[in-house]
Amino acid sequence: MEPESTTISAFRPKKTSLFKTNIKAFTFLLPAIIILLIFFITPMILTVFFSFTNLSLTGLNAQKLEFIGFDNFVKMFNDLRLYNSIAKTLVFVLFSAIIGQCFFGFLIAYLMKGKNAHFRRIIGICVIAAWVTPEIVAAFCWVTFLGDSGTLNSILTSFTGIKPIAFLFEYPMICVVVANIWRGTAFSMLTFQAALDDIPAEIEEAAVIDGASKWKVITHLILPILKGAITTNLMLVTLQTLGVFTLIYTMTGGGPGDRTATLPIFMYQQAFVSYQLGYGTAISLVILIIGAIFSFLYMRLLKVKV
Template identity: 40%
Template sequence: MTSSIDAPVAATATLRSPSPRRRGRRRSWPLLLILLGPAVALILLFIVVPAGYGIYLSFTNTQLTGFAARDPKFVGLDNYSYLLTSADFLSSLGHTGQFVLYSAIIGQTVLGMVAAILLSRPWVRGKGIFGAAILMPMVVPEVVASLAWASVLSNGRAGTLNQLTGLFGAGPTDWLQVVPMVSIITVNIWRGIAFAMIMFQAALEDVPVELIEAARIDGARALQVFRYVTLPLIRGPVFLYLLLTTISTVGVFGLVYFLTQGGPGGQTRLAAIYIYERALQFSQVGIGSAASMILLAIVLVLGVVYVRLAKVEV
C-alpha cells in the first residue's frame, strides 16, 4: 500500500514525464532536419538571400563602373521615383502586359484547352502524332527555337514564311520589323501550348463522366456542357496554370532578345529586357534592381488576384 508521502511524488513524476506524442515529436526533429535541411538551405542561398540583396541594391546607386562602383551610396526611393516617371520603363511595362495578355492568358490558355479537349475525345485519330507535335516545342532549347523562328521570319525570299506568302503572289516582308509584337507573341504561344495542354488534360480526366452524361441527357449542347459543367469543375487548375504561365511569361528574356533585342524602336522592349539594359549594358545596377522589385510586386499582386478568383486556400 502506497504511503501518503509517496503519493505527491508519484503525481509530480507523472506530470513531468512527457507524453508519447511529445516524445515522438522530439524524435522526429532530427529526421525532419535531415530531410528538409538541404532544401531549406538551397532556398535560402539561391532565393531568399539574392532577393534580400536585390532589395538592398534597389535603394542604392550601385553601378558596375565609375565612382559609384567603388563607393555606392544609399539613395532611398530615388530609383523608384525615377522609374515610375520614366516613359521608357512605363512603356516596357505596357509591352510586358500586352505580351502576357495575348500570348499567355489568351493564346496559350485557349489553344492549350482546345488541344486537351481534342486529345480527350475518343473519335480523334492520330493522337500520338498530334500530341508529339504539340509537345515538341516544349523540349526545344530556347536558343534553338529563337534561331529557328529567326529563319522562319527572315526578311529575304529564303524565309519560310515569305516562301509561303510568295505562293499567293505576295512579296518578301521583314516580319520582325513590320509586326514585331505579333511575331514574338506567336512564337511564345507556340512555345507554351504544350504546358497548357498537359495541365488541362490532367484536369479534364478528373471531371466525373456521370455529370457530363446527365447534362447531355437534359439536352445541353457541347458548349453548354463545357461552360456550365466542365469549366467550373476545373476552375482551380485553370487559375493555377494562369498563375504559373504569367510568372514565367513576365520573365521571358532570351526568346525575345534573340529575335528583336527589344526593337525596332523599343516596340518589343519588355520589362526583362529593360532591366538587362539598365543593369548590365548601362551598368546601373541600382536602377535595374528597383525595376526588378517593381516587376516582382506586380507579379505578387496578380498572384493574389488569381488565388482569390480560383477560391483556393494557400
C-alpha cells in the same frame, strides 16, 4: 482513477521521442532549406538591398557602393520608358499567356479527350517538342521562319507573288506573341489534360441526355470543375511569361525602337547596357510586384481557396 491516469500517461508520447522525430524531419529537410536559402532567399534579399544603392558596373559607383534610399525608385517612376515597358509587358502577357497559351492549351486537351491513345501520343509529342526546345533555339527557329528571306516569305512569294514582308520589323509584337504561344502551349495542355481526365464521363453524358449543348457542357460544367486547374495554370503561365527575356531579345532585341521592350528587356538594358545595376534591380522589383498582383487577382476572381 489511478489506473486510468496511468493508462493515459502511457500512451502520451515522451518529449524526448518527439524531439528526436523533429530532429530527423529537420535533417531530411535541411538540403532543401539550404538550397532555398542560397538560390532563392539570399538573391531576393540582395535584390531588395541593391535596389536602394548606386551599384554600377563601371565608373566611380562601381568602386564605392553607397546607400541612396529611394532615388532609384524616384528616377524609375519619373521615367516614361518604364510605363511604356509596363504597357508592352501587359500586352505580351495578355495575348501570349492568358489568351493564347491557356486557350489553345485547353482546346488541344479537350479535343484529345477520349481519343485513341496513339493519336494522343503523336499530338502530345508534337506539342511538347516545342516546349522542351531551348528558348534560344526556338527563337532562332522563328527568326529563320519569319525573316526577310525566311521560310514564310519564300512560301508567300512562291504561291502569291507578293514581295517579302519584314515581319520582325513591321509586326514585332505579334511575332514574339505567336512564338511564345507556340513554345508555351504544351504546359497548359498537360495541365488541362490531367484535370479533364479526372472528370467522369458519366457527368457529361448526363448533361447531354438532359439536353445540354456542347457549348453549355463546357461553360456550365467542365470549366467550373476545372476552376482550380485554371487558376494554377494561369498563375504559373503568367509568372513564366512575365520573365520571358531570351525569346524576345533574340528575335527583336526589344525593337524596332522600343516596340517589344517588355520589363525584362528594359531591366537588362539599364543594368547591363547602361551599367546601372542598382536601377536595374529596382525595375526587377516592379516585375515581382506585377506577378504578385496577377496571382492575387486570379485567386480573387476565380474565388479559389488557398
